[in-house]
Amino acid sequence: xxxxxxxxxxxxxxxxxxxxxxxxxxxxxxxxxxxxxxxxxxxxxxxxxxxxxxxxxxxxxxxxxxxxxxxxxxxxxxxxxxxxxxxxxxxxxxxxxxxxxxxxxxxxxxxxxxxxxxxxxxxxxxxxxxxxxxxxxxxxxxxxxxxxxxxxxxxxxxxxxxxxxxxxxxxxxxxxxxxxxxxxxxxxxxxxxxxxxxxxxxxxxxxxxxxxxxxxxxxxxxxxxxxxxxxxxxxxxxxxxxxxxxxxxxxxxxxxxxxxxxxxxxxxxxxxxxxxxxxxxxxxxxxxxxxxxxxxxxxxxxxxxxxxxxxxxxxxxxxxxxxxxxxx
Amino acid sequence: xxxxxxxxxxxxxxxxxxxxxxxxxxxxxxxxxxxxxxxxxxxxxxxxxxxxxxxxxxxxxxxxxxxxxxxxxxxxxxxxxxxxxxxxxxxxxxxxxxxxxxxxxxxxxxxxxxxxxxxxxxxxxxxxxxxxxxxxxxxxxxxxxxxxxxxxxxxxxxxxxxxxxxxxxxxxxxxxxxxxxxxxxxxxxxxxxxxxxxxxxxxxxxxxxxxxxxxxxxxxxxxxxxxxxxxxxxxxxxxxxxxxxxxxxxxxxxxxxxxxxxxxxxxxxxxxxxxxxxxxxxxxxxxxxxxxxxxxxxxxxxxxxxxxxxxxxxxxxxxxxxxxxxxxxxxxxxxxxxxxxxxxxxxxxxxxxxxxxxxxxxxxxxxxxxxxxxxxxxxxxxxxxxxxxxxxxxxxxxxxxxxxxxxxxxxxxxxxxxxxxxx
Amino acid sequence: xxxxxxxxxxxxxxxxxxxxxxxxxxxxxxxxxxxxxxxxxxxxxxxxxxxxxxxxxxxxxxxxxxxxxxxxxxxxxxxxxxxxxxxxxxxxxxxxxxxxxxxxxxxxxxxxxxxxxxxxxxxxxxxxxxxxxxxxxxxxxxxxxxxxxxxxxxxxxx
Numbered sequence: 001x002x003x004x005x006x007x008x009x010x011x012x013x014x015x016x017x018x019x020x021x022x023x024x025x026x027x028x029x030x031x032x033x034x035x036x037x038x039x040x041x042x043x044x045x046x047x048x049x050x051x052x053x054x055x056x057x058x059x060x061x062x063x064x065x066x067x068x069x070x071x072x073x074x075x076x077x078x079x080x081x082x083x084x085x086x087x088x089x090x091x092x093x094x095x096x097x098x099x100x101x102x103x104x105x106x107x108x109x110x111x112x113x114x115x116x117x118x119x120x121x122x123x124x125x126x127x128x129x130x131x132x133x134x135x136x137x138x139x140x141x142x143x144x145x146x147x148x149x150x151x152x153x154x155x156x157x158x159x160x161x162x163x164x165x166x167x168x169x170x171x172x173x174x175x176x177x178x179x180x181x182x183x184x185x186x187x188x189x190x191x192x193x194x195x196x197x198x199x200x201x202x203x204x205x206x207x208x209x210x211x212x213x214x215x216x217x218x219x220x221x222x223x224x225x226x227x228x229x230x231x232x233x234x235x236x237x238x239x240x241x242x243x244x245x246x247x248x249x250x251x252x253x254x255x256x257x258x259x260x261x262x263x264x265x266x267x268x269x270x271x272x273x274x275x276x277x278x279x280x281x282x283x284x285x286x287x288x289x290x291x292x293x294x295x296x297x298x299x300x301x302x303x304x305x306x307x308x309x310x311x312x313x314x315x316x317x318x319x320x321x322x323x324x325x326x327x328x
Numbered sequence: 329x330x331x332x333x334x335x336x337x338x339x340x341x342x343x344x345x346x347x348x349x350x351x352x353x354x355x356x357x358x359x360x361x362x363x364x365x366x367x368x369x370x371x372x373x374x375x376x377x378x379x380x381x382x383x384x385x386x387x388x389x390x391x392x393x394x395x396x397x398x399x400x401x402x403x404x405x406x407x408x409x410x411x412x413x414x415x416x417x418x419x420x421x422x423x424x425x426x427x428x429x430x431x432x433x434x435x436x437x438x439x440x441x442x443x444x445x446x447x448x449x450x451x452x453x454x455x456x457x458x459x460x461x462x463x464x465x466x467x468x469x470x471x472x473x474x475x476x477x478x479x480x481x482x483x484x485x486x487x488x489x490x491x492x493x494x495x496x497x498x499x500x501x502x503x504x505x506x507x508x509x510x511x512x513x514x515x516x517x518x519x520x521x522x523x524x525x526x527x528x529x530x531x532x533x534x535x536x537x538x539x540x541x542x543x544x545x546x547x548x549x550x551x552x553x554x555x556x557x558x559x560x561x562x563x564x565x566x567x568x569x570x571x572x573x574x575x576x577x578x579x580x581x582x583x584x585x586x587x588x589x590x591x592x593x594x595x596x597x598x599x600x601x602x603x604x605x606x607x608x609x610x611x612x613x614x615x616x617x618x619x620x621x622x623x624x625x626x627x628x629x630x631x632x633x634x635x636x637x638x639x640x641x642x643x644x645x646x647x648x649x650x651x652x653x654x655x656x657x658x659x660x661x662x663x664x665x666x667x668x669x670x671x672x673x674x675x676x677x678x679x680x681x682x683x684x685x686x687x688x689x690x691x692x693x694x695x696x697x698x699x700x701x702x703x704x705x706x707x708x709x710x711x712x713x714x715x716x717x718x719x720x721x722x723x724x725x726x727x728x729x730x731x732x733x734x735x736x737x738x739x740x741x742x743x744x745x746x747x748x749x750x751x
Numbered sequence: 752x753x754x755x756x757x758x759x760x761x762x763x764x765x766x767x768x769x770x771x772x773x774x775x776x777x778x779x780x781x782x783x784x785x786x787x788x789x790x791x792x793x794x795x796x797x798x799x800x801x802x803x804x805x806x807x808x809x810x811x812x813x814x815x816x817x818x819x820x821x822x823x824x825x826x827x828x829x830x831x832x833x834x835x836x837x838x839x840x841x842x843x844x845x846x847x848x849x850x851x852x853x854x855x856x857x858x859x860x861x862x863x864x865x866x867x868x869x870x871x872x873x874x875x876x877x878x879x880x881x882x883x884x885x886x887x888x889x890x891x892x893x894x895x896x897x898x899x900x901x902x903x904x905x906x907x908x909x
Contacts, residue, residue: 006740006742007692007702008688008702008703008706008733008736008737008740008742009684009688010651010652010684010688010706010710010729010732010733011648011651011652011680011684011688012648012651012652012711012729013648013677013680014644014647014648014680017640018640018643018644018647019640019643042534042535042536044532044533044534044535044557044560044563045342045559045560046533046560046562046563046564046567046850047560047561047562047563047849047850047851047887048849049340049849051340051341051342052338052339052340052341052342055338055341056333056334056336056338057334059332059333060331060332060333060334063332064333065333066333066338066341071341073557074535074556074557074558075535075554075555075556075557076535076536076539076553076554076555076556077525077554081536083534084533084534084537084568085533085534085563086533086534086565086568086674086678087678170643170647170719172480173480173482174480174481174482174483175479175480175481175482175483175646175647175660175718175719176482176483176719176720177719177720177721178719178720178721179643179647179719179721180647182725182726183711183723183727185652185711185727185728185729185732186729186732187729187732187733187735187736188736189736189737189739189740189742191740207735207736207739207740208736209731209732209733209735209736210732211726211728211729211731211732213726214334214335215335216334216335217335217336217337217338218335218336218337219337219846220337220340220846222846222892223846223847223849223887223888223889223892225889226888226889226890226891226892227849227886227887227888227889228676228889229889230886230888230889230890231564231676231886231889234506235506235681239504239506239507239509240504240506241504241505241506241507241597241602241670243456243505243669243670245373245454245456246373246374246422246423246454246456246667246668246669246670247373247423248423248597248598248670251594251597251598252593252594252597252791252793252795253509253593253790253791253793253795253796253884254791254793254795256507256509256597258509258884258886259889260881260882260884260890261876261877261878261880261881261883261885261890261893261894262877262878262881264877264889264890264891266873266891266894267889267891268739270732270735270736272728272731272732272735273728274726274727274728274731275726276725276726277725277726278725279726281329281331281334281335282726283334284726287676288676288677288678288680288681289677291676291677291681292677292680292681292684293684293688295681295684295685296684296685296687296688296689297688299685299688299689300688300689300692300702303689303692309499309689309693311499311500311501311502311689312501312502312503312504313502313503313504313685314504337846339843339844339846340843340846340848342848342851343842343843343848343851344835344843345851346848346851346854347826347835347839347842347843347848347851347854347855347858348786348826348827348829348830348835348839349784349785349786349787349825349826349827349855350786351851352785353788353852355788355789356779356785358780508886509886510850510852510886511788511790511796511798511850511852511853511884511885511886511887512788512790512850512852513789513790559850559851560850561788561850561851561852562849562850562852562886562887563850564886590789592792593790593791593792593793593796
């Protein structure tokens, strides 16, 4: 018999290394020939979109387009250490470091503009489309390109920025402390169909709401949500290394099953925005949280469908049939 | 705040190279005069070893077979504790642990030599169940105890909390080890530049960390090493620990030839960490008005043969054990334990992915007992702006969990259905 | 060694190959088409997908000599006159690319699907790319990309 049920899972997730460990990101910004901006920063692109979102944060500060930003992040001899691409920390930590570095570069650019245009002060200067303009008398203007002509070679304009996340070490006996910051939240609901004759669980519907503080790039964020959902789905229903006496028996893709396109469904993804004051433009990381509420939602939906609690993952057909028999 | 670029779905800057096939992952880089490497790995979970590479090194085309004896300095790495040998020296502690690195003119010769490396195993008693491993008389993986770490969370008074509860539900949940299964298996190259700089090109999550571990094990300054992070074919936490980096660096540095290694999918499964399996014993209680008053949990995580991030993962599991709920009286103990299983480390969610398997089911079970729908019960107890977590942290900014739940409920109407069901 | 001749991306190659050489090794190591990726070596992940005489094949399961006389398209053969194929453009525009390792195979499977069925529905697209594993995207933006590509191709015809 096919039975339908729905379930919800919610979670919170603390960003960063945690527990007071110095969680530092660094970035160096240079004004390059032709007026481009170079970011030198050890931010790793693992597929999540750091190459793009980090440029967006820099472009926003400096009034440029993403195409005007060069990012050098692949060579340890050329870039400062910005920590690992992990702990959902790049958007928040490294994003902050890049934003601070770019703000310092802006100060530098304003100072040089004051000199180049013989102004009394840097007050009233604004950045727009690769130019520094005196907002209330726009005839006074100089482009990044012109400044780059003046400041080249050894005189190259450079600024740097560093961000250290604020967390505290927890008490060893009580675990009291502020181990992570910021926290990200989410909720996911799914509807499943459980075949009580075969033990197969099919997804029918899903709605997934993810707090992002602010979405730097909504399309990239949705991609993370879809991907996190798929990974959560595999975790809940398929993935099993089948370890016996220390040996993984399911050690390749013909045995270790991960979701295919046929296993996925279209998901109603909702990005919830509530800017975090200590984050770059309010943006919190979401890389890890996006997989967390999925499996619990599926487990709760299975119970709603058939009245059986599955307390051990993954919910393979065999395990589900066994649980159904035992509950009868 | 008016924003021009942030908040826009700007097209990925790396998408063009990836749809045209021109993005370079380590396996796509070919160097002149390049040799190949192949890692010989333990087939036993716990055994003393004796290695003889003589016959393998005599094969034509084999340049060298590296073992622990060839590592100039430490022969040890690890993201938190240094407990991961570059090559197993006296004993192996898991299946898949590197023992030797064969370097030859071609992959074919590497394969030939692989079968000629003689490894004598003398099996030692092994332990695979973390609960067993916690006992004093269990075989030890490293040192004196298999318990790496115990995180203790104490908040409020659990005895008082229990008294306030109308319902307490008690269950044990289990979440297994799982695999990251990124699509690009580990691969890498190493070579010397003309000025002697040692270059290692890999797909990694943290190039500066890799550089540090290479420097420590080779005994050369970090300034003389350059780690190039190529295109990375997914990571999810599995590229945080060292895989081929030190082997490649050692070979290129010693032999002064460019070298490349590509792992097969099976080897990829063997080389990197897994998600910690966790056994999670939970007791959760609520009062008659539906407010959570008490929670107690014991969580045991299997670290396998190396610590990797176990301390941080089990700490994170402990901090997130309550779920996003205000619970005034909480006691949590989490343990990270060595076994002779595959080692576990970072994987998306890092300890906070396992605990919701328990706390979210506990919530639904309690809601049912209280005659509440899952939304109503959660909304009574969730973190909101100003809430205090079980570690005593005050959430002073950006806590839109209520909004997330409302958005989801709008499409699913949990409350409506529960009412209908009641009639 | 066996002498074979094959067309890859409309260019003829004549080469002598080892009997044990797989098509993927021929393409990558001998002919320099590095866009073809190896993800599993057992025909499960689809990263090494190429189009051979109109059909998708896992190039890790085909021996090089078996490709004798065949006509093969790899990801490098998708662009025409320096312009991306509409499927490639749609993958970019729809945000269907993350780590990228599955993308060459995925794009070629999408092409083979659309060559046979120019207007597949979403379920048919799911089926069409189900031989290609992706761990990053959850596939949905690839479905969006395929639908977008169909539109682009119609616009091209007009």
